[in-house]
Amino acid sequence: MRHSFWDHFSGLDTPVHRLSPGVKILFVILLVLILTILPGDYISFSALPLLLLLIIILIFSRVPVKHVVKRTLVILPLIIPVIVLNSIFMESGLSHSLILSVRSFLSIFSLVLLVSVTRFSDIMKTLSRWHFPRIMIMILSFMYRYFFLLTGEMEKMIRAVKLRSGGTGGSGIFKIYSQILAILFIKSYERAERVYHAMLMRGYDGNGGLQ
Amino acid sequence: MHIPDGFLSLPVLISTSAVSASLLYISVKKLDKEIRPERIPLMGLSAAFVFTAQLLSFPVFGGTSVHLTGAVLISILLGPLSGFLITTSAVLLQAFLFQHGGIITAGANIMNIAVIQAVLGYYIFKIFSNKLYISGAFIAAFSAVFIAAAICAVELIVSGTIPLKAGMIAMLSSHLFAGVGEGFITVLILGMIKKLKPGLLELKKI
Numbered sequence: 001m002r003h004s005f006w007d008h009f010s011g012l013d014t015p016v017h018r019l020s021p022g023v024k025i026l027f028v029i030l031l032v033l034i035l036t037i038l039p040g041d042y043i044s045f046s047a048l049p050l051l052l053l054l055i056i057i058l059i060f061s062r063v064p065v066k067h068v069v070k071r072t073l074v075i076l077p078l079i080i081p082v083i084v085l086n087s088i089f090m091e092s093g094l095s096h097s098l099i100l101s102v103r104s105f106l107s108i109f110s111l112v113l114l115v116s117v118t119r120f121s122d123i124m125k126t127l128s129r130w131h132f133p134r135i136m137i138m139i140l141s142f143m144y145r146y147f148f149l150l151t152g153e154m155e156k157m158i159r160a161v162k163l164r165s166g167g168t169g170g171s172g173i174f175k176i177y178s179q180i181l182a183i184l185f186i187k188s189y190e191r192a193e194r195v196y197h198a199m200l201m202r203g204y205d206g207n208g209g210l211q
Numbered sequence: 212m213h214i215p216d217g218f219l220s221l222p223v224l225i226s227t228s229a230v231s232a233s234l235l236y237i238s239v240k241k242l243d244k245e246i247r248p249e250r251i252p253l254m255g256l257s258a259a260f261v262f263t264a265q266l267l268s269f270p271v272f273g274g275t276s277v278h279l280t281g282a283v284l285i286s287i288l289l290g291p292l293s294g295f296l297i298t299t300s301a302v303l304l305q306a307f308l309f310q311h312g313g314i315i316t317a318g319a320n321i322m323n324i325a326v327i328q329a330v331l332g333y334y335i336f337k338i339f340s341n342k343l344y345i346s347g348a349f350i351a352a353f354s355a356v357f358i359a360a361a362i363c364a365v366e367l368i369v370s371g372t373i374p375l376k377a378g379m380i381a382m383l384s385s386h387l388f389a390g391v392g393e394g395f396i397t398v399l400i401l402g403m404i405k406k407l408k409p410g411l412l413e414l415k416k417i
Contacts, residue, residue, distance in 0.1 A: 007308065032216045032315045036224065074310050078215055082373055085381060089374035100372060103217025108310050111216070115307055123307070133239040135251065139300040142255020143262055150256075150263040158267075174269055178399030181264050181279065185257075185288070185400070186408050192256040196249045204248070 009063040009116045016061035021122040022129070028114045032107045040099040047102045054109055063116040071112040075104055120144055146191070154184055212280075212363055212386075213305065213320055216313030220370040227366065228318025234326055235299065238292040245417055254289070258297040261285055262304065269392060277392030282328035283352040284397045287336055288404075290416030294329035323363045328355040345398055353394035360386035 010017070031050070038046065058068060079101050086093035086100075115123075121141075128137050157180045165176075196204075219227075261281040268276040281301075286294030302320050306312040312320045332355030339347025364382035367373045373381075404411050 029314060032313065035217055036219070036315055037221055071310060075215055078213075081381070082218075085373050085377055089377040096371075100217060104215045104313075105217075107216030107313055107315075111307070111310055111314060120308075133235070135239055135242055135246075135254075136235075136296065136300060138251050139255050139258050139296060140304060142252065143259045143300060143304055146256055146259040147262050150259050151266065154263055154267065174271070174395070175399055177267060177269050178396050179403045181267065181396070182400045182403030182407065184263065185260050185404060186411065188256040188260040189253065189408075189411060192253040193249070195252045195256070199252065 007115050007118075007120050009061075009067065010119045012062060012117075014060060014062050014117075016057060016117045019117075021118045021126045024114055024118050025123065025126060028110045031110050035103045035107055040096070043099050043102055047106065050106055051109075054106070054113060058113060061113070061117045063113070068109065068112050068116065072105065072109050075108045079104060146188075149191075150184060150188060153187060154180065157183065212323060212359065213302075213312035214316045214323075214363065214366070215310075216315050218313075218370065218372045219316050219319055219366060223366050223370050224315060224319060227322045231299075231318045231321040231326060234295060234330070235321075238295050241292055242296065242417060250293075250415075250417075254293055254297060257285055257289060257293075258300045261297055261301050265301070269396065271392065275388075277389055277396075279396045280324065280328060280356065280393055282324055283332035283336065283348070283355050283393070284400060286329045286333035287348060287351070287397075287401065288411065289414060291330045291333040293417050294333060295325045298325040298329045319366055323359045323366075327359040327362060331355060331358065345402065348401055349394040349398045352397040353390040356386055356390035356393045357383070360390075 035043070035050075058065065079097075082100065083094075083097040086097045090096060124137055124141055124144075128134070158177075161176055161180070261284075264279050264281050266278070268278050270276050280298075282294060282298045285297050288294075289297070299321050302312060302324050303317060306314055306317055306320070332351045335354055336347050336351035339350060360382050361379075364373070364379045367382075368375050368378055372378075401412070
């Protein structure tokens, strides 16, 4: 099961990775907030310095440029329809959408950079220190840990269906996929029971495992 | 439906975040008081399930595909506030790890997906559930997606990101389709769970 595609480079050891996670999270939140608040005219000449700053951080973090660019481009399917809509229906639509694109592109870039230089568990610990609700931290940590397993189970079931149906799709596939998800939920429920028993055996007292 | 950072103006961000934050506060307080410890792994695994289910593309005619949001489904199974926390976690994790959505827009995305779909969708379902379990689930899932799309469009229009009329038409027409898909998938999953393990439909709803 491939589970490296999200925070793959967060385990590197560089000055950027060693920075306190709280500082990095605050930096990104501040940066995105500035990008959101800044009026359009200011965006056009502050974009380049901000991009430069992010690129310098990227170089120091030794995260491959290709990885960050690929992850940043997920924004395209969202931006393109907006640009099309604006160019057709709004006056000054093109410059307006250009500013929008710069805003969201830089925001996404900084977010990709953040998860590439900070371990997920460190983000969770920091949020917990900031009094983010404990139950939310628990849910998020469970998701992070079990998502891979469930994806693996789902892929196995889909492969089995495809093998038996000879690869043909048709309208029946809609029902079959729904059944796969139903089974996946039942399996998740049963796994939750086993996980809870394992937690009890190891001394879980209902207060979470986070210090 | 996941609005990225930079697409919303400050007033929209503040008002939607206020709604989401207050419901988050209420849910956490209520669940902290009422929850039994074995429920926490269940909520965690259910959240992982929602997250996984969202990755599965259902092929539909014409070569397009729809995917499940799962907000109404999980609320029907576990209750509105559990559903709210689970979908909120899914929105946050998607923003952090997949860059679907953003961090400053998280409040707005939580409102569209967790407040409207998980909580409002649950109460739409409740209106019908006594007599019409299956059609109630369909109506709830469909209208939750559709209302959420309309509110998402309003947020984008008020922020000046998309034009008023064309933006609304584009959002609603594309989500009409997604809503019907969501309804069908939700109903099929509930029917299958009922057949295989009916006890799971009777879990405590918080």
